[in-house]
Amino acid sequence: MALQSLDITRRSATTTPAPSVRQTTEVAKLIDVSACIGCKACQAACMEWNDIRDEIGTCHGVYDNPMDLTAKSWTVMRYAEVEQDGRLEWLIRKDGCMHCADPGCLKACPAPGAILQYANGIVDFHEEHCIGCGYCITGCPFNIPRLSKEDGKAYKCSLCSDRVAVGQAPACIKACPTGALQFGAKEQMKHYAEERIHDLQSRGYQKAGLYDPPGVGGTHVMYVLHHADQPELYSRLPNDPGISPLVSLWKGVAKPLATLALAGVALGSLFHYVTKGPNEVSKELEDELEKEDAK
Amino acid sequence: MIRNPKDLARYTAHERANHWVVGISFILLALSGLAFFHPAFFPLAQLFGGGTWARILHPYVGVLMAVSFLVLFFRFSALNAMTPADREWLSRVGEMVDGNDHDMPEQGKYNGGQKLMFWALALCMLLLVASGIVMWRAWFDVPVGVIRLGAVVHAATAAVMIALIFVHVYAAIWVKGTIRAMWYGTVTRAWAKQHHRAWYRQVTGKS
Ligand code: HEM
Ligand code: SF4
Numbered sequence: 001m002a003l004q005s006l007d008i009t010r011r012s013a014t015t016t017p018a019p020s021v022r023q024t025t026e027v028a029k030l031i032d033v034s035a036c037i038g039c040k041a042c043q044a045a046c047m048e049w050n051d052i053r054d055e056i057g058t059c060h061g062v063y064d065n066p067m068d069l070t071a072k073s074w075t076v077m078r079y080a081e082v083e084q085d086g087r088l089e090w091l092i093r094k095d096g097c098m099h100c101a102d103p104g105c106l107k108a109c110p111a112p113g114a115i116l117q118y119a120n121g122i123v124d125f126h127e128e129h130c131i132g133c134g135y136c137i138t139g140c141p142f143n144i145p146r147l148s149k150e151d152g153k154a155y156k157c158s159l160c161s162d163r164v165a166v167g168q169a170p171a172c173i174k175a176c177p178t179g180a181l182q183f184g185a186k187e188q189m190k191h192y193a194e195e196r197i198h199d200l201q202s203r204g205y206q207k208a209g210l211y212d213p214p215g216v217g218g219t220h221v222m223y224v225l226h227h228a229d230q231p232e233l234y235s236r237l238p239n240d241p242g243i244s245p246l247v248s249l250w251k252g253v254a255k256p257l258a259t260l261a262l263a264g265v266a267l268g269s270l271f272h273y274v275t276k277g278p279n280e281v282s283k284e285l286e287d288e289l290e291k292e293d294a295k
Numbered sequence: 296m297i298r299n300p301k302d303l304a305r306y307t308a309h310e311r312a313n314h315w316v317v318g319i320s321f322i323l324l325a326l327s328g329l330a331f332f333h334p335a336f337f338p339l340a341q342l343f344g345g346g347t348w349a350r351i352l353h354p355y356v357g358v359l360m361a362v363s364f365l366v367l368f369f370r371f372s373a374l375n376a377m378t379p380a381d382r383e384w385l386s387r388v389g390e391m392v393d394g395n396d397h398d399m400p401e402q403g404k405y406n407g408g409q410k411l412m413f414w415a416l417a418l419c420m421l422l423l424v425a426s427g428i429v430m431w432r433a434w435f436d437v438p439v440g441v442i443r444l445g446a447v448v449h450a451a452t453a454a455v456m457i458a459l460i461f462v463h464v465y466a467a468i469w470v471k472g473t474i475r476a477m478w479y480g481t482v483t484r485a486w487a488k489q490h491h492r493a494w495y496r497q498v499t500g501k502s
Contacts, residue, residue: 013334110331111346131346133331134432138442147432152347246443250450255333258454265458269465276394280471285485293301 007119012109024120027164028186029173031094032196032224033234034208035180038063038077038092042172042181046075049160049171069095071148074157075172078235084227093223093234094172094181097144097157099123101217104243105156107251108139121186121220124161127153139251141216141241159220189222196224215242302481303498305404311480313367320360325457327353332450354431361424368417374404375414381407396490404494412463419456422448 008018047053054072057065063079075096082089103123106115114129115136125136125145132152136145145154160170169183182192193210200208209228212218223237231237306314327349329336343349383400384391384407391399391408399406405413429437429445437445467473472486487495496502 013337015334110334110337112334112337129346131340131350133350134430135331135446137432138430138439138446143439152351152433244440244443246440246447250443250447255450258451259333259335262454262458262461265461269461269469272392272465273469276392278471279394279396279469281483281485281489285489286483289484289488 008116009119010103010106010117011113012106012115013112018116020119022119024118026119026121026186027159027184027220028121028189029099029159029170029221030182030189030193030224031221032180032182032193033091033093034196034200034205034224034226035178036077036092036094037178037180038079038090039177040065040077041175041177042094043073043075043077045171045175046157047073049163050074050158069144069146069156071146071150071153071155074155080233080235082233084233089233091227091234093237095235097123097159097221098142098216099157099159099220100141101219102243104139104141104216104247105136105145106139107243108135108247110135118161120164122159122161122164123220124158125154125156127151127155130154139243139247141238141243186218186220193222193224200224200226211237213238213241215240298479298481299483302483303487303495304480305476305482305487306480308480310367310370311477313363313370314477316363317360317367320356320363321460323356324353324360325453325460327356328453329457332453351433354427354433357424357427361420364417364420368420371413372417375410377407377410378403381410384408385411401492402490402494403497404491406491408466412459415459416456416463419452419459422452423456426452 006019007022007024008020011018052072052074054066054070057067059065060067064076066073066076069076075094078093078095080091080093082091099122101121103115103117105125106117106123109115110133111129111131113126114131115123115125117123130153132147132154134145134147134154136154137143137147145156147154160168160172163170173181173183182189184192190210190212197208197210205226207229208224208226211223211225211228211231223231223234225231225234225237227233231239323343326339327343330338330340330343330346330349331353337346340346340349343352380400380402384402387399388408390396426445426449428435429441430449467477470490472483476482484495484499487498
């Protein structure tokens with residue numbers, strides 16, 4: 001990781017600048033929901049490349065399997081059956097970390113260097129620095145990180161930062177048989193998305209559009225949605241995600257100010273002592289009692 | 296000189312031990328909690344064997360503190376009921392802080408400031424326990440909105456409580472002859488007469 005560590009934009013729980021002399025192109029994964037057939041090849045590729053095998057679960061009577069993200073399933077396909085204009089639509093969304101430009105996980109993390117954001121936009125967890133508090137889950141607007149029951153560390157999609165660092169596309173991209181998953185420079189991906197959206201609009205999906213939510217500064221995983229006006233249709237993809245105001249309050253300026261206030265109370269006490277002097281029992285009272293005793 | 300038989304008993308051994316369990320757990324909680332509070336304090340995690348250990352231990356120490364504080368609370372709550380004399384004392388606390396305590400209203404076992412501190416700390420404890428449990432992912436799984444609120448409440452209350460404890464400890468250092476009450480349970484008669492005259496009269500039967 002020595003080379004990679006020169007292009008870090010943000011480092012969790014660190015108040016000085018991250019090593020960022022090298023600038024790299026911002027990358028993005030584009031998920032074209034309209035072209036996804038829900039085959040889960042990406043899920044399998046993710047397991048294979050990252051060498052993680054989730055527990056074998058049980059069938060819940062739906063296609064979703066596993067039912068949710070876990071510490072060992074960093075991406076899952078979510079299948080929603082919705083009615084639009086009297087027609088049934090089967091909306092399939094590949095869920096996983098969005099690699100936010102303004103990541104709530106990183107903002108909330110109290111462990112220095114446990115979460116990094118690279119200049120290329122990837123938000124990566126470094127589990128060897130993770131303390132297992134789960135603050136990243138509290139901070140994330142997309143409910144992505146998961147704590148492992150085995151080691152107590154938080155895990156999520158790394159956008160295959162190891163592959164991207166050596167010029168390879170993420171494993172899921174390689175596996176997708178329909179071209180629903182694309183990867184490249186973020187600008188390029190936006191152009192590609194425009195073409196797709198045009199095509200969808202010409203075929204009757206007036207509200208087709210790109211999901212690159214500005215509330216988190218944009219994301220490095222973007223969706224092409226046929227119903228971009230109703231992202232919630234896609235298994236509750238948030239409409240206008242952003243870091244919760246409570247998380248901003250919790251992690252904002254109040255803390256340095258509180259720290260100064262605490263220092264103020266401690267120093268104030270010290271100076272009170274040296275200016276006013278200690279509050280001692282008066283000599284007269286002591287003498288008075290001594291006289292009483294002598295009687 | 297320290298163990299004058301005429302000294303007045305202020306705390307029993309049980310009360311003192313109870314107080315020290317609360318005090319020690321508070322210090323451990325403040326040190327480990329501050330490690331997560333702001334990066335400036337993260338090195339404090341080393342005192343507990345690193346960030347992960349601090350994260351694991353903190354809530355359990357919290358439970359110990361909650362239980363021992365509850366016992367302390369029931370021991371002392373009746374003695375901390377506010378009276379008009381306490382309010383009068385509080386309204387003139389400025390004179391006290393200024394070091395001029397001669398004409399302060401006469402006080403019982405606790406003065407208005409101590410009583411206010413007692414209730415403020417009890418409230419802080421309640422908020423810290425409730426919000427701490429909400430954030431405790433090893434055992435509890437609550438909706439994320441509640442955890443977010445809990446995190447804010449926990450951090451804010453912890454900061455307030457640490458400040459209150461600074462004041463509590465400083466008051467004991469400032470008023471000479473006080474700390475021994477928590478070491479071996481007694482105070483001198485002169486100390487009692489000066490700072491808690493009503494209590495002095497009550498326990499000695501003198502004026
Ligand atoms: C029953 C009592 C308590 C429980 C269950 C509790 C639990 C927790 C938990 C679960 C965390 C998150 C980190 C972790 O997982 O270890 C935390 C953080 C913290 N705790 Fe506590 N705690 C308690 C009492 C206290 C007390 C008395 C203090 C006062 C000094 C305190 C100060 C803190 C601070 C400063 C943080 C960091 C908050 C932040 O990240 O902004 N806690 N506590
Ligand atoms: S989606 Fe969640 S885990 Fe991923 S970068 Fe954004 S805040 Fe972090």
